[in-house]
Amino acid sequence: MKQPSAQESIELPSSGQRGPAEHDRRLQILRVANEHFRLYGYRKATVADLSKAIGITTAYIYRFFESKQAIGEAICALVLGELDNELRRLADQEATATRKFRAFTRHALMLSHALFMNQSKLFDLVRVAEEESWCTAAGHQAALSEIIRSILEQGRRAGEFERKTPLDEVVLAIEEALIPYTRPSAMERRLLPDLEAGMMATTSMILRSLAP
Numbered sequence: 001m002k003q004p005s006a007q008e009s010i011e012l013p014s015s016g017q018r019g020p021a022e023h024d025r026r027l028q029i030l031r032v033a034n035e036h037f038r039l040y041g042y043r044k045a046t047v048a049d050l051s052k053a054i055g056i057t058t059a060y061i062y063r064f065f066e067s068k069q070a071i072g073e074a075i076c077a078l079v080l081g082e083l084d085n086e087l088r089r090l091a092d093q094e095a096t097a098t099r100k101f102r103a104f105t106r107h108a109l110m111l112s113h114a115l116f117m118n119q120s121k122l123f124d125l126v127r128v129a130e131e132e133s134w135c136t137a138a139g140h141q142a143a144l145s146e147i148i149r150s151i152l153e154q155g156r157r158a159g160e161f162e163r164k165t166p167l168d169e170v171v172l173a174i175e176e177a178l179i180p181y182t183r184p185s186a187m188e189r190r191l192l193p194d195l196e197a198g199m200m201a202t203t204s205m206i207l208r209s210l211a212p
Contacts, residue, residue, distance in 0.1 A: 042125040076136035084143040097155030
């Protein structure tokens, strides 16, 4: 995925991190863990597996991460942050708020589906983050909320969208309406064509409700 400028970049939070953020060994641990989780799944992998694959002790890994969860959160932050940045970039290619919103919802579904449903082991990691309320999962939802809010604010300034309903209420309502198309646990129960049809209908309904 192409990355946006540093000014626009979304960085998701992650907990349990230790030591210097840019240390070469930390980056090596994350690279190996990312490959390991994608091959074998987060739930089955252990810190001992990672230390063996890298050729270092588990104690050395704990110099950079408090636990396996901390490693998982760091990887989630990278993967979901990249997704959020790409969604913002694609939406910003459109000139009007209405077109931005349609692009955002369409790509939110397609990119999320490609990431979560086509990579089952990665889905396992994101599913754990969602079930256990990791800060990276919350950060991803906050990033989606921020993108929605910015589109709504542009639409209100341009007169495309109504201004009477409190903005926070509108953002929350849209977030709730998009859950079936952006949350892995909801998406896994439906086929992509059904999801596409549902997202298109939901998007149209939301835009009609936003009309001034």
